[in-house]
Amino acid sequence: MTGRRTLVRNLNRTREKILAAALAEFSARGFAGARVDAIAGRARVNKRMLYYCFGAKQDLYREILRRKIAERAGLIESAPDDFAGALAHIYLGGGTDIDFVRLMEWEAIDSGGKKCIAEAERRALFEKAVARLRVLQRRGSIPHGVNLTQLFISMLSLAMFPLVMPQLIRLIHGMEPTDPRFMRQRAKFLRWLGDRLEKTTETVRIKSRRRRNPVAPSQTAVHRGRPFKKPGQLA
Amino acid sequence: MTGRRTLVRNLNRTREKILAAALAEFSARGFAGARVDAIAGRARVNKRMLYYCFGAKQDLYREILRRKIAERAGLIESAPDDFAGALAHIYLGGGTDIDFVRLMEWEAIDSGGKKCIAEAERRALFEKAVARLRVLQRRGSIPHGVNLTQLFISMLSLAMFPLVMPQLIRLIHGMEPTDPRFMRQRAKFLRWLGDRLEKTTETVRIKSRRRRNPVAPSQTAVHRGRPFKKPGQLA
């Protein structure tokens, strides 16, 4: 009773609490699975406030999606100029954000071909990403003739999959995809992969000097892999 | 009334009809979203029969998952021995099966860390897959030092992602991931990618002969990509 005497109204704070709770609940259960009662309970507000602040449950869901998409929009722009670095960047910046990945996944599995949220913006963003790949291709980092939209799709695949299918990661690897060790390992692997796809010109030159020893090229390739140990990038 | 006079009982056929309908409904909506009324309606049987044949909704769901997993279990074994071929095979054999991919996705997003269906079998299967990659590694097709579980995870990523996130494919590529053109393109790309990761030894040899012309190696790489036009593999 004493705690109730001090109820303080603050619509903005109520809104923020609802948004935070809704992110957690929608990420965990999707639109249909999340309960307005549960969101309200998590936010410690009365259920009626959800309707007061946001309208229908659907409207709240859209707002959550919109915000998350906007939050991650800078990922493409802030990616490094080298392919391997960009790949690791997309993974570390977006592929490890569980709420982001899950919301994308709920969107995917619930959408059934319907129009998406913020379509135009996202389309523009993805075009920018492909354009950046085109620059790399012109420089010779990415071979001519490679389908750049498929390459970009593959980057997203590699970056997002661990959190998209965590049960498979557990079955294959025996580790949680959220485990920092896994993430470190994944980032390292992606750098290797990115480098392998990218830097064939230099690789060729170094190997050609040793072509009398067929074993040596393989060893050199391993050495090429060593620079991926860039500590400090993953705390 | 005349049609009803000829009602014929056949428990096996009823079971099969329910299974087919349940696959469609669970794939489309997941466990929680699928309605027993809808499954019964699609199967053209009385709702009561679902309980009669399979018990609770959950039991039917498990049966559907089990069957699909079993159906796709041969994918690893039947994969070709070359890495690029295996990658394309996994895509074409499993990555284009929309029901399979979606059921895996529903499993993923609904599971919340719980124990999976047929865990032991699947684990064994995945171990076999990694073991096959190890053979390739010993042969020198895959460089030493590469994390093979990460490589296998990446193969699944690349193969399944288009159907896992169809909305992103539509946004990025402007095509449905179920469009045969997309699938052809994807398979071709994956072969290129697989080859690029695998056959550096041969690539090196060919390129080294032309090292006086720095542009030419890139052209040769494109030529290396040509063999991926294997018609007939996708109707």
Add this chain to the structure above:
DNA sequence: GGCTTAATTAACTGATCAGTTAATAGCGCG
């Protein structure tokens, strides 16, 4: 044909859940 069993139909039930209605009370202003 009669009887028994099981496959099938139809209706019912209690719980859940988004949204709605009614009431209360905090806050700022005059």
Add this chain to the structure above:
DNA sequence: CGCGCTATTAACTGATCAGTTAATTAAGCC
């Protein structure tokens, strides 16, 4: 202090849905 507005609480409502109960009837056997 009173008033008006709005932020907040509490309870209600009608629709949905998995599962259950009751009844019917097809099929096989004697």
